[in-house]
Amino acid sequence: MGKTMAITGNIAIAIAMKQINPDVVAAYPITPSTEIVQQFSSYVADGAVDTEYIAVESEHSAMSACIGASAGGGRVMTATSSQGLAFMWEMLYIAAGYRLPIVLVCVNRALSAPINIHCDHSDSMGARDASWIQLYAENAQEAYDNTIQAFRIAEEMDVRLPVMSCLDGFIISHSIENMTILEDEEVRRFIGDYKPLNPLLDLENPATVGAIDLQDYYMEHKRQQHEAMLNAKKVILSVGKEYGKLSGRSYGFFEEYRLDDADVAIVVMSSAAGTVKDIVDEYRSKGIKAGLLKPRVFRPFPAEEIADALKNTKAVAVLDRADSFGASGGPLFPEFRSALYDVPNPPKMINKIFGLGGRDFGPDDVRGVFDELVAIKDTGKIKSLKEYITVRE
Amino acid sequence: MKKKGWKEVPIGGVLKDKGSSVAYNSGSWRSFRPVIDLEKCINCMFCWVYCPDSSVIIKGGLVAGFDLEHCKGCGICAKECPPKVTAITMEPESKGPVCG
């Protein structure tokens, strides 16, 4: 049943990679994900894995080589952050379009400019329309668990989409936490053997991968991707449940924290959820029915399940660790608001942009949001739909 | 060819039917067609090695004629046929029956 270790998020990912033992890893180092590829390189150097490691000259080539390798017919993985993911952007769409079950660990970091190395979600949110499944982790344990489950989700035949397993840069990637690591054999049994689909290296049945698709077929292939995302929902749930049996930690689309009877709720992803949980407890002890919804799966977006989870709340704040400049809110807000549109008597909803470029998000910031939600619940009035917090005037 | 729906085509845009472009008639592009006099042909096979459209038919190691379904009539074969041989000529499409 595994062992408990005190390690950083990055090392947890590197250990997951070692246990997964992919056929090929192609990666390029970038802060704050660098430690992952460093640690993994040492596993390769020591012969602790069978993986062929390609130390490419850029992230663009990293994803290009991942695409070639995956199309070749084996299990493929990479890791990156921020500008690295942005540099891969073109290839992310192609990996998904070719339906290659590549797993990418994204250690979330703000995008330039100005250049910044700390956490926000602008990198992975920029790829949210790329047809990658996206999983977000609150801590190193979840990042490890998500990364292992990612292979099962990606490789399921009626999904066959790449998966991005995201964790917060520095806050999680570089903090040491106690966590439980499964036995190597348990991981290998859980992910199983890789099943190639139309591999290039099947020389008897030569495939043409990457033909030009014009007005007559492009849309049919895009419709298939839509279907794969729909199929992914049930696969994510069944894999999360099965993983629970193995590890004692089950996973769904999101975590609900004291949400059942909540009047006011915060929606926030990743590491910031821990702070919110503390303040939920504090407000509950004061008699305020506060709650939290922490999304784990952002793509596919589980709209119906979210609507169901939030339908009895009176006021909800969606916290975005990235902005969609010029939009009605950050990337999460319009999705959540739209999910609740058809609920009878939907809650009032506001959006807060917080924590950009690693800006601290502390208990007082959470209190401020809950106080505002209580006021909205009592008065029914919203003073500002989208607002920056954790920022100086 | 009847176009297939999204449930019927393989995912990822993969094509598994190797060499399927032979079903496309690029020969319809042609305004001049190559005509070969097999009696003059010395089987140097320059026409074959220089054909951009894989349209010179070889049978039993000998030049046997042209695949007019795919030949676009570029005229390289006639141009590269050795000057002392000139077994290939280019004729306007509107003219006469095909030989070879």
Added chain:
Amino acid sequence: MAEPLSIKELAKSEELLVGGHRLCPGCGHSIILRQMLHASEYPLVLAMSTGCLEVCTTIYPYTSWKTPWIHSAFENAAATITGVETMYRALKKKGKIDKDVKFVAVGGDGGTYDIGLQSLSGAFERGHNFVYVCTDNGAYMNTGTQRSSATPFAADTTTSPVGKKIIGKQQERKNLTKIAAAHDIPYAAQASPHNWKDLTMKFRKALEIDGPAFLNVVSPCPRGWRTDASETVNLAKMAVDSCYWPLYEVENGKITINYKPKEKVPIFEWLKVQGRFKHLLKPENEGLVKMFQDKIDRDWEDLQKRAGE
């Protein structure tokens, strides 16, 4: 070591690039690819950068290829093929593949000299076992003849047009074969489809190399060069006979010139039959022709010197 094949031996192998593709009549690219494919005794996996050859041979639901083939984007044929080649090594090590397979990436001059140079350089440095073939037609032909860094001096392209003040491309070509060889890869060579014997032999040699190999092949383009479709092979020959496109190879640093014309064809003979150079026929542009010729002469001298001749 690979032995040369006669044309009759080449013709015995299966046609792996079949007809029905949509390349222009007289395209150099498919001539080059056909010669190479017929010359290989190994199963090949091909990767192609975005370009004429890639687009025209794989218009869904048709493919002209009978060997495994992948295209992913414009600038990354080298990175893509190294991914496939690495997966091959991984699976071979695990006993999941037993055949000897060779890996070939093909890009045009846009995908190789320009946007794909970093990807190519990285793949050379990492030492993957693959052959990169550049089919150089000297401009971005697939998008309508825009200049590339392989476009010859003074050529009229849609982004280096002949205007009232500027007469075609102002810069000289990038010497990519020299750059490739400067990576100290085991094999780099220039070839031309008119000399099928030389091209097929070079490709066979490249396939035998353990490590990266590079072939730069001149590929006349009737559309972009503004020439008659039937002239393609002849134009390639003139490019070589004028020493515009010398046939040479660099094996482990040693340069061998594979062909020396008995009499160098004046470059004007090559320029004057191409529409992209028609402005050079004007008497006032004689100076440009001289500059063109001088550059060829200098480069040819330099090559002979580097070859120790």
